[in-house]
Amino acid sequence: MDTPRNIPVTILTGFLGSGKTTLLNRILREEHGKRIAVVENEFGEVGIDQALVINADEEIFEMSNGCICCTVRGDLIRVLGNLMKRRDKFDYVLVETTGLADPGPVAQTFFMDDEIRAEYALDGIVTLVDAAHIEQQLGRSDESTEQIAFADVLVLNKTDLVHDDALDGLEARLRDMNRMARVVRSKRAEVPVDTVLNLGAFDLDEVLGRRPTFLEPEYPFExxxxxxxxxxxxxxxxxxxxxxxxxxxxxxxxxxxxxxxxxxxxxxxxxxxxxxxxxxxxxxxxxxxxxxxxxxxxxxxxxxxxxxxxxxxxxxxxxxxxxxxxxxxxxxxxxxxxxxxxxxxxxxxxxxxxxWVAQHEHDDEVGSIAIEVEGDVDPDRLNLWLGQLLSERGVDIFRMKGFISLAGESRRFVFQGVHMLFDGQPDRPWGDAPRRNQLVFIGRNLDEPSMRQGFEACLT
Amino acid sequence: MSVDRPQGVLRRGWSAEVGDYAIAGGWTRRGEALVVGDAAGGVYAFDGTSGATIWTQREVHEGGVLAVAMHPNRPEFATAGQDGRVLVWSAADGRVREALDVGNGWVEHAAWSPDGTWLAASCSRQVHTYGPDGEKAWQSDDHPSTVSAIAWSSTGDLATACYGRVTFFDASTGEVRQQLEWMGSLVSLVLSPDGDIVVCGSQDNSVHFWRRSTEQDSMMSGYPAKPSALAFDDSGTLLATGGGEEVTVWSFQGSGPEGTRPGVMEHHVENVTALAFARRGMRLASGARDGDVAVWSLRRDGHGDPIGVAPVADVVGDLYWRPDGRALAALDAQGGVTVWRVSK
Structure with missing residues (x-):
């Protein structure tokens, strides 16, 4: 789904008052040379003329099989399906969700629907966090937790309303929940646009490059x-x-x-x-x-x-x-x-x-697991393991990304997924780089030892 | 697949171009003209025989045309667009007879009642109807989701599909006559010519159908993609469905289609996007993302053979048989309009 002609889509999530519309307007102002389409819910207030703004009620469509992983945003399928027909294609699509939205269906739409998948690529999920209120929200709502767990970028906004110590603690908590995301602090959503757009969010190299300690083991000492x-x-x-x-x-x-x-x-x-x-x-x-x-x-x-x-x-x-x-x-x-x-x-x-990377107290049910192993993986065993893992735990696995060294394949296999939906393709050749596997899972109550063991059993 | 004569029954006709993706169109009643609406909001009329441009109106629907509906017995048609409007046109001269402001959202579907009295148009969660002089007749309450398809029944009811249900409204009063429910996102809708069989394609790669008289329903699953293209033949015997690279044809003869094996037409190498039956006889045209158009001769059991194949420039948007069945028009994603003469 990542061919160059696919139109990148960024999803902006965050609770009411977290600054989504401010960020959206900022992006549109700074990217004024680009053709951008904005899909927002009816309460949005985008005030920029040159963007095509489409109001769409969030229509969450479950499938008759009752699987939450197959749930999609029907309105997006219709709207994006129509937008892709225009000859003067858009450079970018921004989708603003309502505050209480579960990001799952939005993300799944880009995996589930063939037509959308053929034309668009999910570039990234950006979650705005109201630094002053997120602690309360995390305690009260699953949506808030899921918005953090799904994010490629967490914009910790309204930092001027919170003491630095509290911010550090908050950031540590967010990182615990989602070790895959980049965390950016801002006062009034004034983050550099390139931190939220064109992420190539699924390039794990970049994630690793940003945070070299990301996959390191945690120690009981600092x-x-x-x-x-x-x-x-x-x-x-x-x-x-x-x-x-x-x-x-x-x-x-x-x-x-x-x-x-x-x-x-x-x-x-x-x-x-x-x-x-x-x-x-x-x-x-x-x-x-x-x-x-x-x-x-x-x-x-x-x-x-x-x-x-x-x-x-x-x-x-x-x-x-x-x-x-x-x-x-x-x-x-x-x-x-x-x-x-x-x-x-x-x-x-x-x-x-x-x-050292210190072990944190994992208060939240939602957390990240990183697996890094050298060696080649047997594709059949991997399929079997992943198939079983996703069918049993797909509901609790929010996102996964990584690259894998498949036996007999000269290129890295890059994959990403949302719940039980999985998408992958070979990317660049390994060349002289050491062949290794790096996987990240973000989810609820994940059993790290058994997942690690399961993956290691796939090695040749 | 082997076709003895690559073009088969499809003979060279004419071709033309519109300004952007050719979204929808239709033939006037006697086939004098083919009208087409495009993604740039333009509306075009071509001479049915020669393909010469009769008239052009560019950028009339800001954002693009979404639907075209041909009047069943007057030389008129309606277009609907992202601008929230429906325009009723005189086909001969491109004059707009009525401009109807339907709502603030996109008007995605428009259809005339079979007797030509009522014009229905859907806009987000509502459907609106207009009388013979463009006067508003009624509008529905909000549906549970955006209306994804509309169709008139030969018995005079208007059917709408949305997430989770099909609703039938009385044409003149808007009163709800029947609701058929199924938990799934219904993306397409077609009614059998006698109005009894109601068929929907669902986002979960299945086809669901009900018989209005008994409210019994059935599901055909196992499609590799969502069946957005559906077509009934004029006798109500055959239902052609897309939903993948194959065209799957179910026969309603006898006690079918339950328990029967459908006809499977294999030619396309990408998903089928358009299906249309010629008005009489069992000729089906199919178009796909691969840009090929095929014509099939079907038997009453749903099985059949290809009798003509021809390519167009890009993804086939939609297909329209001329009412006499002697010509077939294809619209494509590059804005191409291709018309073949069709031999007997």
Whole structure:
């Protein structure tokens, strides 16, 4: 469906008041050289003359088989079916949905109807989010959640009405729900037009390029600092931070290159799987154990580390060092005394530090799953697995995208889907690039381990 | 498929062009003229024999023509368009006799009642009817969705299709006489000549039909695409359906079509877009996205053979037999109008 002559279609969704019409008018103003058709519901207020504005009631047509995945927008089929007959074709079609619209039927229309599929290509789903109200909306309505889950671009709008901290939290929550989408912040929907149009939204390369950590595993820690330590006594101190406690593991003999850091991280993940011992300020930190530092008292809190032989340690912490102003200092051999006996103090510099993609608390039922595996896939096994997955879980899978290395195929196989509808074709040759598979699923209550296992069983 | 003579019964006639995608058209009653409306909103009349342009009116429907309806017994026709209007034309000189403002939305369908008294036009969720002098007769309440097709019954009722149902209205009062329900998006509608059989193509790639007298319904499923082209022959025996590359013909003779095997006409390599039966005899014309037009000679059991094939420039928009059955017109997506003479 992605041949060059197909007319790109962008779908604008978002609750009432999220800024859809403002964005629409902005796009039309900036793209004034283009021929754009706008399909909007009867309450829309597009005020730009040169665009062809077609008012269409959203007509959601279910099929007699009762399958929600086959539900389409009948009005779009009619309207777009007529528009494609004109000789002076449109460069672009924008479809504005009503606030409470489920984006499923709109997206499915571009898969389900042969005539629409032959002439148009879904370029992207852009969801406007009212930063001040989305938290309430997410709690109250499925539509709001689905609009976020379906998006290729999330425009976090009206950011001037919300504190930065809250925005960061909100953005993290949205990313948790939809790791595939690009998140753009704006005040009055004034986002660059090229962030919402001509996305080639199904080019996963671009998604990956934008967010290199996208497919990385998540870790139970966010930060690692590597320190070279001589024999002696060290104080690890932390200032007041966002949480009353923080867990950590100190890894002995930690290397500094990337491979060594990953190795340390994997070792650490296993320590993190064990229950943490509570450590109070003034207590000793034991190397190689999962510890939970108690941080609920005000001011800087010291913990101590004894080193018998010179060693390089990796300190893997649940939060970043910055959040608690974590410092490591060498204190002299003597135990500090209550009477304040003199001692020397020397800050130990961090030799290497890095951050990790932290595991978030997944409060929302809706989330993303990314699978990345090297190797070739057997097409028959893939068909069987995907067929079964989509027939059993299609209702809960909102969107999927990815590329696959099919055995015997010199080109990448690129696919995308909406609910149980699936569309794919070979794209560019692999060439010298390593052959691997990258898949992203966004859905409700997805079972990541079983999906991962299912996909891996398709490898040759 | 092998056709002994590539053109078969189709003989060279004439061709012409309109300004944009040729959306719809029709022959005047005696075949004197062929009128065509295009996607740029223009309306054209061509001499039925020579193809010479009789008159042209460009850009009369802003946004494009959506439907053309030929008057059954006067040299007049109606066009409907995206501009929300219906225009009633004199075919001879291209003069607009009536301009009817139907509504704010697109007027997608227009049809004259079989006796030529009433003109019906649908606009979004309503259908409107007009009397002999263009006066408004009645308008329906809102349908549950946009009206997707309309058809007059030989018994004088107006039928509308929309999502989930077919509704029959009394021609003169607009009173609802019957509703036939089916949960599905009905995209096309045709009535048997006696008015008893009501057939709809559905978005879910099936054909649904009812018998008005018993309200019993049946479904033919398994089409690879949505059956947007449907046609009944004049005797009411054969129902031709698109819905894929094949033309599937169901026979209503005896106790059929339930439990019978349809005739399957194979020639097209892309989806069928247009079907038309010649007024008498069992000749069916089919057109497809592949730009081919085929003519089939069918038997009463629905099976048959190709008797003529010819290409046009692009996707076949619609097909119209001249009332005497001796010529066939095809409209295409490039704005081409092709007319063949048809031998016996």
């Amino acid at each position: 930060w690692t600092g590597v320190y070279s330590l001589d024999v002696g006594r060290y104080e690890l101190s932390l200032d007041d931070g966002p949480d009353p406690s923080m867990s950590l593991v100190v890894v002995p003999d930690q290397g500094t290159d990337d491979a060594a850091l990953r190795e340390g991280a994997e070792w650490c993940v296993r320590r993190y799987a064990e229950p943490a011992d509570l450590v109070r300020p003034g207590d000793q930190i034991r190397v190689g154990e999962h510890l939970n530092l108690e941080l609920d008292s005000p001011g800087r809190k010291p913990f101590f580390l004894e080193v018998d032989t010179p060693v390089r340690v990796g300190v893997f912490t649940q939060h970043t060092a910055e959040e608690f102003d974590l410092q490591l200092t060498k204190v002299d051999g003597a135990t500090p005394t209550a009477n304040g006996a003199p001692r020397t103090e020397e800050a130990v510099p961090v030799e290497v530090e890095r951050t």
